[in-house]
Amino acid sequence: MLKNTLLPVAEFCQRRAHFIGQMPNNSIALIAAGNEVTRSNDTEYPFCQNKQFYYLTGFNEPDAILALVKTDDSAAARSILFSREKDQLQEVWHGRRIGQQRAVTEYKFDDCYSLADIDQQLVALLANKSAVLIAQPTANDFQQRVLNWLAEIRKSARTGVKAPSSLIDCSDLLNEMRLHKSAAELDIIRKVNIISGAAHQRAMQQCQAGKFEYQIEAELLHEFAINGARQAAYGSIVAGGDNANILHYTDNDDVLNDGELLLIDAGGELAGYAADITRTFPINGKFSEPQAAIYQLVLDSQNLAIAATMPGQTFAELNCIVGEFLTRGLYELGILNGDLNELVAQNACKKYFIHGLGHWLGLDVHDVGDYQVNESRQQMRAFAPGMVLTIEPGIYIAKSDTSVDEKWRGIGVRIEDNILITANGYENLTVNAPKTINEIEALMAR
Ligand SMILES: [Mn+2]
Structure with missing residues (x-):
């Protein structure tokens, strides 16, 4: 059982594999976790994970991003998580973090990187893909961030790199699975x-x-x-x-x-x-x-x-x-x-x-x-x-x-x-x- 999910980690792996099977070839899906929301001054509402992200990961920390990267072969696809880094001071004040290592060993992602590396990593992952998939509902600023990554890639157009030409809402695929x-x-x-x-x-x-x-x-x-x-x-x-x-x-x-x-x-x-x-x-x-x-x-x-x-x-x-x-x-x-x-x-x-x-x-x-x-x-x-x-x-x-x-x-x-x-x-x-x-x-x- 994955902690707090009452589900075996295999179930989340199966969901990702099933979803990847339906992704277009040479595409990447970016699914964002929820963010903490201020309730009053410096206190937050109890955190509620974004349900699309939760369905595919079982991962319950805010701000993380799941990247599902598919070339032309589902078997070679990769599940990559970007999450908060371990931080002794933050963890003493606000609670334990899973960190990148345990995300791979316990949550069975193929790779996990710190959120600090996300701009650099995603620009590389997105280059020369045909399509980017995102799932509604997601925070508005996440869509803007995706557009910013795409704009960053276009700056290198003269070196032959191409940015994905379509941005697709894949929520219908996820919703159908969840039904x-x-x-x-x-x-x-x-x-x-x-x-x-x-x-x-x-x-x-x-x-x-x-x-x-x-x-x-x-x-x-x-x-x-x-x-x-x-x-x-x-x-x-x-x-x-x-x-x-x-x-x-x-x-x-x-x-x-x-x-x-x-x-x-x-x-x-x-x-x-x-x-x-x-x-x-x-x-x-x-x-x-x-x-x-x-x-x-x-x-x-x-x-x-x-x-x-x-x-x-x-x-x-x-x-x-x-x-x-x-x-x-x-x-x-x-x-x-x-x-x-x-x-x-x-x-x-x-x-x-x-x-x-x-x-x-x-x-x-x-x-x-x-x-x-x-x-x-x-x-x-x-x-x-x-x-x-x-x-x-x-x-x-x-x-x-x-x-x-x-x-x-x-x-x-x-x-x-x-x-x-x-x-x-x-x-x-x-x-x-x-x-x-x-x-x-x-x-x-x-
Ligand atoms: Mn009712």
């Missing part, structure tokens, strides 16, 4: 789902009217961190009552009111991989009748979508299934009025189900990978074994919505699970976060 998870990646995603599910359980058990949203957030973060998921994968949404109707609510500073629902959308990050789970439950432990009606409708729609998840299925089709089901359900509850067939044809539930049904999940919480969004913006990508995605229907009725009966107002419900596509169907990775009304009420009664 299909390996067995070892799936083990990590399973683990972080269990940790995150336990955090949702803890939130339900600790919830009480009069507490503040941030106190429940603290319970989630505790459960993530104590199990090794040191960071949340994204800003936790802990939204009581009408706050649930703000989709990306992260203020988390309101008091929790008796009789209202609490929507929590939170997942930990383990070895770079995210979980993304949403649960909605009554603050006092018992669903009111209108809350239960909306909750059961959303849950039934989610179960319907999950049951239809299998290889060959698409988000577009699942959105249709859930759209029709929610529209019929809202009509039966008297929340949507008019001609049922027309409402279904218009997908009228969109008034209350205001986001898409789900997204890819992996190193990024909204993971990379083409949805094949066509002109009508339909998500036609066929699911295949090894893809991981979320299924997260929701119904949001704002407190200010006077078009519905008062009893529905201020109810916001979302239920989100993480689903792996398998050869025969699916595996629900979100196994320990209570979801039925009975399970939730039983856990909260204890």
Whole structure:
């Protein structure tokens, strides 16, 4: 295992070899690590590695650059890392560095050089190559640095040296690789789902009217961190009552009111991989009748979508299934009025189900990978074994919505699970976060 990655180094070597196999002949790919970002004066935000760089290296230091150099033979290609030098004083103050030697022995790069040598080395490596590949997203100044290296080579044009003529964004190649998870990646995603599910359980058990949203957030973060998921994968949404109707609510500073629902959308990050789970439950432990009606409708729609998840299925089709089901359900509850067939044809539930049904999940919480969004913006990508995605229907009725009966107002419900596509169907990775009304009420009664 490579430290902090929970993956064998061979997995990163395979990824580089696979990527190199798809690079054009006589090209070089330059993939940059993330940089540290100032939070306040001389302190930084917790470092988050650039995920494209991390995927190919497992190397977790800032500022490094990976160069994959391919001539006309993949077997002769070289993986070269540029990284920070060992520095006793810096390491005493700021932490240990891997250094160049261990980058070669432990991370299995063919060569590793100090960042101090990068200008000279890269100008030599880039000379007479046909193409340079970079991967978005990358820091803006990195693109400028690439252009500067190319300009440096052009200065020697009269000696016969030629600079690469094309600069290609290779993120599609990487994104496509990242969309299909390996067995070892799936083990990590399973683990972080269990940790995150336990955090949702803890939130339900600790919830009480009069507490503040941030106190429940603290319970989630505790459960993530104590199990090794040191960071949340994204800003936790802990939204009581009408706050649930703000989709990306992260203020988390309101008091929790008796009789209202609490929507929590939170997942930990383990070895770079995210979980993304949403649960909605009554603050006092018992669903009111209108809350239960909306909750059961959303849950039934989610179960319907999950049951239809299998290889060959698409988000577009699942959105249709859930759209029709929610529209019929809202009509039966008297929340949507008019001609049922027309409402279904218009997908009228969109008034209350205001986001898409789900997204890819992996190193990024909204993971990379083409949805094949066509002109009508339909998500036609066929699911295949090894893809991981979320299924997260929701119904949001704002407190200010006077078009519905008062009893529905201020109810916001979302239920989100993480689903792996398998050869025969699916595996629900979100196994320990209570979801039925009975399970939730039983856990909260204890
Ligand atoms: Mn999500």
